[in-house]
Amino acid sequence: MILVLIETAPAGATPLSLEAVHFARDVAAKIGSPVHALAIGGEVGDTVAQLAEQGVEVIHHATSEVLDDYAAAAWASALEDRVTLLQPQFVLAAASARGNEILAHLAARLDRPMATNCVTIEPGSEITATRQIWGGAALEELRLDGSPVLVTMASHAVAVEPAAVASSPEVVTFTPALRDSDLVARVVRVEAGEGGGSDLAAARVVVGGGRGVGGADSFDGLLELAALLGGTLGVSRVVTSQGWRPHHEQVGQTGTRIAPDLYVACGISGAIQHMAGCQSAKTILAINTDAGAPMVAKADYAIIGNLHEVVPAINAELRRRTTP
Amino acid sequence: MNILVSIKRVPGASGRITLTDDAQAVDARHVGYTLSPHEECAVELAVQTVEAHGGAATVLSVGIEDVIDQMRDALSVGIGSGILVETDASTWAPGDVAHAIADVVTTHEATGQSYDLLLFGNEAADTGDFQVGIAVAHRLGLPCVTGVKAFEVTASGVTARRDGPDGVEVFELTLPAVLTVRDGAVIPRYPSVPGRIKAKRAPIERLTPSITPVGNGRIRLTVPPEVPSTVEVLGQGADAAAAAVDLFERLGLVTR
Numbered sequence: 404m405i406l407v408l409i410e411t412a413p414a415g416a417t418p419l420s421l422e423a424v425h426f427a428r429d430v431a432a433k434i435g436s437p438v439h440a441l442a443i444g445g446e447v448g449d450t451v452a453q454l455a456e457q458g459v460e461v462i463h464h465a466t467s468e469v470l471d472d473y474a475a476a477a478w479a480s481a482l483e484d485r486v487t488l489l490q491p492q493f494v495l496a497a498a499s500a501r502g503n504e505i506l507a508h509l510a511a512r513l514d515r516p517m518a519t520n521c522v523t524i525e526p527g528s529e530i531t532a533t534r535q536i537w538g539g540a541a542l543e544e545l546r547l548d549g550s551p552v553l554v555t556m557a558s559h560a561v562a563v564e565p566a567a568v569a570s571s572p573e574v575v576t577f578t579p580a581l582r583d584s585d586l587v588a589r590v591v592r593v594e595a596g597e598g599g600g601s602d603l604a605a606a607r608v609v610v611g612g613g614r615g616v617g618g619a620d621s622f623d624g625l626l627e628l629a630a631l632l633g634g635t636l637g638v639s640r641v642v643t644s645q646g647w648r649p650h651h652e653q654v655g656q657t658g659t660r661i662a663p664d665l666y667v668a669c670g671i672s673g674a675i676q677h678m679a680g681c682q683s684a685k686t687i688l689a690i691n692t693d694a695g696a697p698m699v700a701k702a703d704y705a706i707i708g709n710l711h712e713v714v715p716a717i718n719a720e721l722r723r724r725t726t727p
Numbered sequence: 728m729n730i731l732v733s734i735k736r737v738p739g740a741s742g743r744i745t746l747t748d749d750a751q752a753v754d755a756r757h758v759g760y761t762l763s764p765h766e767e768c769a770v771e772l773a774v775q776t777v778e779a780h781g782g783a784a785t786v787l788s789v790g791i792e793d794v795i796d797q798m799r800d801a802l803s804v805g806i807g808s809g810i811l812v813e814t815d816a817s818t819w820a821p822g823d824v825a826h827a828i829a830d831v832v833t834t835h836e837a838t839g840q841s842y843d844l845l846l847f848g849n850e851a852a853d854t855g856d857f858q859v860g861i862a863v864a865h866r867l868g869l870p871c872v873t874g875v876k877a878f879e880v881t882a883s884g885v886t887a888r889r890d891g892p893d894g895v896e897v898f899e900l901t902l903p904a905v906l907t908v909r910d911g912a913v914i915p916r917y918p919s920v921p922g923r924i925k926a927k928r929a930p931i932e933r934l935t936p937s938i939t940p941v942g943n944g945r946i947r948l949t950v951p952p953e954v955p956s957t958v959e960v961l962g963q964g965a966d967a968a969a970a971a972v973d974l975f976e977r978l979g980l981v982t983r
Binding site for chain 2: 510587653
């Protein structure tokens with residue numbers, strides 16, 4: 404069988420976890436094997452219906468007061484408990500911060516290799532996988548010997564669709580045995596802060612600014628455009644490393660990965676580290692003085708010109724058309 | 728406060744990636760090598776911590792002799808010494824690298840050289856394995872927090888902060904501990920001229936790993952085919968504003 408680690412949010416399973424389940428289903432179909440899911444802590448209410456739609460046969464739910472606060476090693480113990488019991492051939496998770504972290508703990512304990520950011524898995528007598536490296540700018544094909552195979556799934560590698568036949572998953576509740584050492588590195592409190600770019604990750608419109616913006620006091624036009632379109636500001640790494648804008652606004656391999664309907668990339672050259680964060684945008688409009696910039700080539704639409712002339716003109720036109 | 732920062736040398740590619748003829752590696756002939764961005768921040772945090780609390784910071788890398796170039800970069804911004812675990816690790820699994828690093832820590836501890844903090848990058852810029860720090864922590868029986876953007880040394884240990892789904896997650900650990908650092912909270916400093924001179928003279932201990940590597944199972948690397956550009960140029964300069972707003976309207980983003 405295949406075991407998928409599910410991360411839950413108040414609205415149910417996270418979108419990336421559902422992608423991992425969809426992916427698990429594809430692998431399961433090839434080996435004729437059921438998919439089980441593991442949710443840790445909290446409640447599984449809304450998640451059950453989502454996983455039923457995905458054809459998951461059994462939902463294992465690790466419950467314990469101490470699991471309600473995140474502690475990677477403790478969550479890994481819950482996963483290890485099920486792996487020991489169920490002996491899955493594959494253990495999958497989303498290549499999210501927590502998915503990678505929990506599976507890495509499991510891999511270390513089992514002394515097994517772990518492949519992150521996979522986009523394909525070919526089961527068989529010799530199991531092979533393809534994974535994204537360089538934020539997706541290159542791929543690595545590799546062999547994954549032995550059992551269980553531990554993989555995390557790259558985001559947006561599959562589009563989540565319901566299974567042909569929905570299931571009525573059995574929910575199995577269990578309380579894993581935890582060691583004291585599992586709870587040493589645990590979240591002791593959550594502080595309000597800039598956040599992890601969650602607004603950016605979910606934004607429908609992102610207006611991006613790069614080196615071409617020129618300085619910390621030159622973002623007003625971009626901020627106004629973002630406000631007019633009901634979107635949010637995102638920036639390239641050079642902007643944060645110059646200290647022009649805070650890091651939580653950074654889009655890219657070491658920042659937030661965005662998937663808006665529209666990304667307006669202003670004065671951004673389009674290095675692979677930045678493209679890794681914005682390639683899931685449905686439509687990209689590049690505004691750049693350099694018609695040969697990689698961002699222009701990768702965009703759907705482009706305006707060739709100085710962003711400090713183009714953006715205020717767009718803002719004025721938007722105001723003109725939206726003012727009664 | 729003794730800090731060990733592990734770094735990885737990665738090709739400095741920012742444009743389209745080219746591969747070596749055998750498709751086993753990224754061809755760095757034209758782009759050179761650099762430090763992973765997360766590790767630049769780990770180095771900066773190590774230097775700041777030693778400046779504030781005293782002690783010493785050491786940089787470690789597992790790789791061929793050329794990695795000394797990147798170790799010198801770290802030494803030039805305030806790290807005191809280096810450890811080169813000299814081997815061609817290009818076919819090693821992340822777990823092999825972790826094994827070799829943990830061995831160094833254990834060996835040094837046996838001779839009275841212990842580390843309070845082991846710092847890593849959250850993930851390497853090239854292979855993005857997300858696991859070396861965790862695997863080292865496991866081998867040494869230490870707690871590990873990943874994705875740390877900032878930490879402060881306290882009377883009882885270390886307080887680390889990272890971004891979580893609901894806000895900034897705070898961890899309080901006693902030392903020794905392992906932290907993997909994410910780019911973001913600090914801006915790595917540039918080396919000064921005296922710093923560069925000092926780096927040239929800084930001691931680098933050379934070790935030979937004694938582990939038997941499992942290997943990373945790599946078959947080959949590929950680069951996805953370049954998608955031909957389909958960009959539609961809406962116009963030049965401010966005159967293109969109307970065409971841009973037309974586009975926003977077509978996408979249903981303009982509400983009157």
